[in-house]
Amino acid sequence: MTPYSAALLEWYRRERRPLPWRGETDPYRIWVSEVMLQQTQVETVKPYYHRFLARFPKLADLARAELLDVLAIWQGLGYYRRARCLHAAAQRVVAEHGGELPREPAVLRRLPGVGEYTAAAVASLAYGVPVAVVDGNVERVVSRWLALPDDPSTGAGRRAVRALLAERLPAAAPGDFNQAMMELGAMICLPASPRCERCPVTAWCRAYAEGEPARYPVRTAAKAPRRRLHICAVIRREGALLLAQRPAEGRWGGLWELPRVELAPEYDPAEGLRAGLRAALGIEVAVGAKLAGLRHAVSGESIELRAHVCDIVSGEPAALGYAAVGWSASPEELPLPTPQRHMLAMLAIQGGS
DNA sequence: AAGACGTGGTG
DNA sequence: TCACCAAGTCT
Numbered sequence: 001m002t003p004y005s006a007a008l009l010e011w012y013r014r015e016r017r018p019l020p021w022r023g024e025t026d027p028y029r030i031w032v033s034e035v036m037l038q039q040t041q042v043e044t045v046k047p048y049y050h051r052f053l054a055r056f057p058k059l060a061d062l063a064r065a066e067l068l069d070v071l072a073i074w075q076g077l078g079y080y081r082r083a084r085c086l087h088a089a090a091q092r093v094v095a096e097h098g099g100e101l102p103r104e105p106a107v108l109r110r111l112p113g114v115g116e117y118t119a120a121a122v123a124s125l126a127y128g129v130p131v132a133v134v135d136g137n138v139e140r141v142v143s144r145w146l147a148l149p150d151d152p153s154t155g156a157g158r159r160a161v162r163a164l165l166a167e168r169l170p171a172a173a174p175g176d177f178n179q180a181m182m183e184l185g186a187m188i189c190l191p192a193s194p195r196c197e198r199c200p201v202t203a204w205c206r207a208y209a210e211g212e213p214a215r216y217p218v219r220t221a222a223k224a225p226r227r228r229l230h231i232c233a234v235i236r237r238e239g240a241l242l243l244a245q246r247p248a249e250g251r252w253g254g255l256w257e258l259p260r261v262e263l264a265p266e267y268d269p270a271e272g273l274r275a276g277l278r279a280a281l282g283i284e285v286a287v288g289a290k291l292a293g294l295r296h297a298v299s300g301e302s303i304e305l306r307a308h309v310c311d312i313v314s315g316e317p318a319a320l321g322y323a324a325v326g327w328s329a330s331p332e333e334l335p336l337p338t339p340q341r342h343m344l345a346m347l348a349i350q351g352g353s
Numbered sequence: 354a355a356g357a358c359g360t361g362g363t364g
Numbered sequence: 365t366c367a368c369c370a371a372g373t374c375t
Contacts, residue, residue, distance in 0.1 A: 037371040044361065045371090078359030081373080115373045135371045182371055191369065192364070222368075251358065295365095298359055302366090338360065 004145075004204045005170045005177060011200035012180035015187070017042075020049055022179075027101040027126035028059040034121045035082050035113060042186070048077050060099055063090040068335070071254050075335040080253055085113025103127040121178065130174040132165035137185025138178075143217035144189060144207035152217045189213075225302040229265070231273045232258035232340075233310040234291055234347060240327035243334060244281070247323050251298070254323070256334040258307065258343065273308060280321030285310040292346040296339045305339055307347060 016022065019042060021033035032052060036045045052073050056062040062070070067087055074083035089111040093101055101122065102108050108119040116134070123129035132138075139152040142161045150157035170177050188199045194213050196202055207213040235242040244259045246252050261276025263269060270287040277285050288309040295304050317325045328334065331344055 034371065039359085039370055039372055041361070041370055076360080078361090079372085081358070085373085113373070117372055121371070133371075136369075137371065179371090186371080219368095225367090253358095296360085297366090299357065 001170050001172065002168055004201055005168065007200045007203075008180045008184065009170075009173060009176055012176060012183055016179070016183055017187070020046060025126070027103075027122060029053060030126045031101060031118070031122050032086070034118045034125075035086055036077065038082060038118070039079065040077065044077070048073070059090050059093060059101070062087060063094045063099075067254070071335045075255065076338050076341070078338075080255065082113055084248070084253070085111075088112050089114065101126070103129060105129065105131050124174040124178050128175060130169060130171045132162070132169045132174070133178040133182070134161060134165065135182060135185075137182045137189070138165070140191065140217055141181055141185045141189045144194070144213050145201070145205055147206035147210055147216060148218070150218060151220050154220070157217070223300070225297060225300055228301050228303045229263045229269070229306070230260050230303055231263060231269055231276075231306045231308060232260040232343065233273060233277060233285065233287075234258060234307050235285070235310050235312060237327055240329045241331050242317060243326055243328045243331050244317075244319070244322040245324040245326075252337045254335070255337050255340075256331070257337060257340045259317075259322075259325075260305075269306070270308075273310070277310070281315075281325060282318040282320050283315035284313040286313050291350060292343060294339065294342055294346070296342075303339075305343060307343055 021029060024030050024033070033045070033049055036048055055069070055073055056065060065087065067084065070083050070087045071080065074080060092111060093099060103123060103126070105119040105123045108114050108122055109116070120131045120133040124131050124133065139161055142148070142164055143152050143157070146160070146164060148157060148160050150160060152158060152161050184199070188195050192214060196208055196213060199205070202208045205213070207216045233242070242259060243256045245256050246254065248254050259277055259281055261273050261280070263272040273287050274285055277283055288311065291307045291309055293304060293306040295302065297303070319325045332341065336344070
């Protein structure tokens with residue numbers, strides 16, 4: 001146990017936040033929390049964690065469930081592939097591992113949706129296997145600890161971070177060390193303005209000694225988001241709204257939405273919407289007034305989402321470019337992408353559904 | 354190996 | 365309004 005680890009662990013045991021999964025020993029629950037926490041903040045995860053485990057208390061419950069029920073719990077949390085993978089992995093654990101989550105990182109790693117981080121997290125937190133986790137927090141803490149000159153997301157930086165951790169991970173308490181590193185990154189060693197005055201390990205921190213810890217980790221510049229225009233159709237019939245389910249693969253896979261087209265900038269919006277609905281649903285529509293609009297971002301894109309009222313001129317909706325289509329009088333009960341949920345709320349406020 | 358994949362908080 | 369980023373994984 002190095003002095004750094006001792007100081008870190010002592011701080012962690014004193015200052016750690018009481019989180020719902022803190023101190024959890026059930027490997028299944030630890031796994032669920034780690035998957036939900038991928039690229040997702042603690043406060044966002046909390047309610048989903050409780051709802052998910054109330055609905056699927058044991059791994060076997062999840063394995064038995066319908067995918068749509070899993071997606072219904074997951075809606076709004078994002079990265080929906082995680083839900084599909086969690087469901088598929090649970091079924092595989094039942095089929096191939098007797099219903100018990102494996103303890104070896106290499107075996108865990110073969111489950112869908114379990115990458116290097118999650119395998120290490122489950123192995124170390126649930127089973128005490130001495131393997132280090134590397135997430136965004138750990139990359140930042142280690143980059144500052146050693147004042148690493150390389151971007152930790154590139155080859156040289158990755159190797160440097162893992163080499164340091166392999167050397168310093170205390171074999172007696174790998175789970176606590178891992179959680180302590182992440183907790184330090186989340187509470188003290190913050191990206192923009194680290195709270196060094198409250199940090200237990202400044203004595204060993206090179207970035208602190210240099211005087212400008214926020215310079216680390218070194219990052220290569222990100223590209224500007226591409227701007228996109230999406231138009232969705234509000235088509236009503238007898239008090240119901242036409243909804244379509246997206247294909248299982250890709251963005252918002254398996255979720256429902258108002259039929260939507262993505263427009264290239266050179267197209268006329270109304271003409272593009274008509275052509276898109278012809279291709280995706282096999283219907284001819286007349287495009288009416290714009291009812292509402294909003295802007296949202298998804299990785300690498302800034303999307304303006306507009307809704308236009310439309311009337312079907314000919315044809316009956318068919319699931320050509322979608323997994324399914326249907327008329328719904330209560331679309332808010334379906335699993336929807338969050339921007340679609342916002343859009344439906346705006347439409348309801350304006351004119352009812 | 355660069356890009357896709359969601360959403361929400363922060364400054 | 366916008367850039368950045370969060371307990372990453374997959375292709």
